[in-house]
Amino acid sequence: MEGKTREEILRLLEANARYTAKDIAAMLGREEEEVKNEIEAMERERVICGYHALVDWDKTDDEKISALVELKVTPQRGDGFERIAEKIYQYPEVESLYLMSGGYDFTVILKKATMKEIANFVSSRLAVIEEVQSTATHIVLARYKDHGMQLAAPKKDMRMVVTP
Amino acid sequence: MRDFICGKIKKIKPSGIRRLFDIASEIPDVISLGVGEPDFDTPWHIREEGIYSLHKGRTFYTSNSGLIELRAEIAAFMRRKYGLTYDPEKEIVVTVGGSEAIDIALRATLDPGDEVAYPEPCFVSYEPCILLSDGVSVPIALSSETEFRLTPELLEAAVTPKTKALLISYPNNPTGAIMEREDLEKLAPVILKHDLLVISDEIYSELSYKERHVSIASLPGMRERTVVINGFSKSYAMTGWRLGFACAPAEIIKYMLKVHQFGIMSAPTMSQYAAVSALRNGDKDIAVMAESYNQRRRFLMERFREMKLPCFEPYGAFYAFPDISEFGMSSEEFCEALLKAENVAVVPGSAFGACGDGHVRISYAYSIEVLKEAMSRLARFVEKMRAK
Numbered sequence: 447m448e449g450k451t452r453e454e455i456l457r458l459l460e461a462n463a464r465y466t467a468k469d470i471a472a473m474l475g476r477e478e479e480e481v482k483n484e485i486e487a488m489e490r491e492r493v494i495c496g497y498h499a500l501v502d503w504d505k506t507d508d509e510k511i512s513a514l515v516e517l518k519v520t521p522q523r524g525d526g527f528e529r530i531a532e533k534i535y536q537y538p539e540v541e542s543l544y545l546m547s548g549g550y551d552f553t554v555i556l557k558k559a560t561m562k563e564i565a566n567f568v569s570s571r572l573a574v575i576e577e578v579q580s581t582a583t584h585i586v587l588a589r590y591k592d593h594g595m596q597l598a599a600p601k602k603d604m605r606m607v608v609t610p
Numbered sequence: 611m612r613d614f615i616c617g618k619i620k621k622i623k624p625s626g627i628r629r630l631f632d633i634a635s636e637i638p639d640v641i642s643l644g645v646g647e648p649d650f651d652t653p654w655h656i657r658e659e660g661i662y663s664l665h666k667g668r669t670f671y672t673s674n675s676g677l678i679e680l681r682a683e684i685a686a687f688m689r690r691k692y693g694l695t696y697d698p699e700k701e702i703v704v705t706v707g708g709s710e711a712i713d714i715a716l717r718a719t720l721d722p723g724d725e726v727a728y729p730e731p732c733f734v735s736y737e738p739c740i741l742l743s744d745g746v747s748v749p750i751a752l753s754s755e756t757e758f759r760l761t762p763e764l765l766e767a768a769v770t771p772k773t774k775a776l777l778i779s780y781p782n783n784p785t786g787a788i789m790e791r792e793d794l795e796k797l798a799p800v801i802l803k804h805d806l807l808v809i810s811d812e813i814y815s816e817l818s819y820k821e822r823h824v825s826i827a828s829l830p831g832m833r834e835r836t837v838v839i840n841g842f843s844k845s846y847a848m849t850g851w852r853l854g855f856a857c858a859p860a861e862i863i864k865y866m867l868k869v870h871q872f873g874i875m876s877a878p879t880m881s882q883y884a885a886v887s888a889l890r891n892g893d894k895d896i897a898v899m900a901e902s903y904n905q906r907r908r909f910l911m912e913r914f915r916e917m918k919l920p921c922f923e924p925y926g927a928f929y930a931f932p933d934i935s936e937f938g939m940s941s942e943e944f945c946e947a948l949l950k951a952e953n954v955a956v957v958p959g960s961a962f963g964a965c966g967d968g969h970v971r972i973s974y975a976y977s978i979e980v981l982k983e984a985m986s987r988l989a990r991f992v993e994k995m996r997a998k
Binding site: 458462465469471472473474475601603605606607608609610 | 631640
């Protein structure tokens with residue numbers, strides 16, 4: 447299967463992971479079996495790393511907050527940023543970790559937690575890593591859009607029922 | 611009191627979708643596949659440009675033929691997309707939607723009694739606009755046998771000494787049919803032989819899924835006798851902005867402009883500024899939307915195959931036109947029964963011309979999730995009807 451179809455499958459799954467192989471095959475004009483094999487191959491190759499639900503926690507009783515931490519670090523000779531990254535992403539509290547260009551080095555996105563838990567994690571886990579020079583913790587106040595989906599004002603079909 | 615209404619307008623039949631619309635609007639959780647417009651929002655950069663133009667107080671008339679910068683962008687668009695060259699000064703007029711362009715093209719060219727041949731099924735406004743221009747409407751009945759393409763034989767059979775114009779629209783609403791280059795090349799000799807004007811409504815030109823759209827005006831000898839109509843509604847998801855345009859030789863545009871100038875003055879200024887941004891920065895938006903329509907199209911065709919509903923492969927616009935004649939109902943009866951049984955609204959083929967009977971128009975300007983649910987309901991309905 448050519449690279450273009452792979453990319454098309456990925457784009458569809460990224461938009462909606464619950465599309466079945468049958469749906470995708472129909473949309474792309476392919477055989478179901480072919481699409482199924484391709485998805486399985488991409489799962490094996492870890493091109494597809496997982497499937498998650500996009501949850502708007504604000505609509506639940508959950509009181510926890512989301513935080514993002516900017517880290518400045520001193521890269522280590524020989525290891526660069528890799529060793530430091532490893533020290534950070536091993537913590538289950540870390541949801542995402544990115545190495546950045548620009549004014550600081552790492553973006554650490556934390557799993558939703560209480561204010562106390564976040565404060566504790568940043569001060570007693572992240573800040574104390576020896577290569578870490580400084581941290582800046584930002585609290586998410588509202589989520590308007592996530593993974594391409596508008597959470598604040600979901601789209602409604604405002605067209606008339608029948609038009610020529 | 612006298613009856614003030616003129617005979618001409620009374621003779622025009624009310625729109626065939628009105629009745630269905632009335633019923634469907636009453637049903638609260640109806641799933642409609644009856645809409646003839648994109649489900650996408652106008653891309654944000656285009657909306658933003660419209661807002662900015664208001665912000666800057668650009669709330670005055672533009673020149674009758676439209677902002678010159680917009681006409682220049684239209685000329686560039688026609689050149690890069692279809693290889694057609696038009697002079698922005700004299701050969702382009704910006705209109706209130708493609709609909710107005712159709713109307714003024716007919717009004718500027720028809721004398722009483724002039725015949726206009728046009729393939730049916732077709733968009734609902736063609737016949738009324740011809741009649742309002744004192745023309746004589748000559749529908750050419752197409753069928754799925756030719757995949758709803760116009761053939762030279764059918765055209766030849768419709769032409770009389772009074773035929774002045776041929777009005778075509780490909781990619782087509784309601785059938786989704788396209789005309790490829792070789793199909794158009796076969797028509798050209800008949801058009802030339804009878805010295806016909808061609809009004810080519812190409813509003814769906816960017817939604818063509820087989821090969822790139824070919825404008826009939828780009829064939830040898832055609833440009834000088836063709837009015838090409840296009841617009842922003844379908845390709846850029848801008849239906850509510852009411853903006854279209856016509857391109858034709860200066861000698862024709864001059865007179866279309868006269869009708870436009872006295873009837874309309876100028877197209878909405880805010881929309882024109884937004885459209886400049888659409889043409890300058892919107893090629894990618896078109897491609898993304900077209901790809902999405904194509905996926906839905908394939909999805910729909912696959913479902914039709916599964917439920918064994920005959921449907922020729924539509925390669926354009928965002929409509930499929932399946933054949934429902936096996937159920938022994940008129941297309942209107944079928945649509946009403948489907949609506950009542952399954953709360954799914956589709957449009958009877960007969961709303962687009964008598965020869966559309968036996969078909970329904972199903973729009974796929976809907977998300978896959980909506981289409982999926984609608985198709986399982988349609989499949990259930992089809993099963994039930996067959997069991998009867």
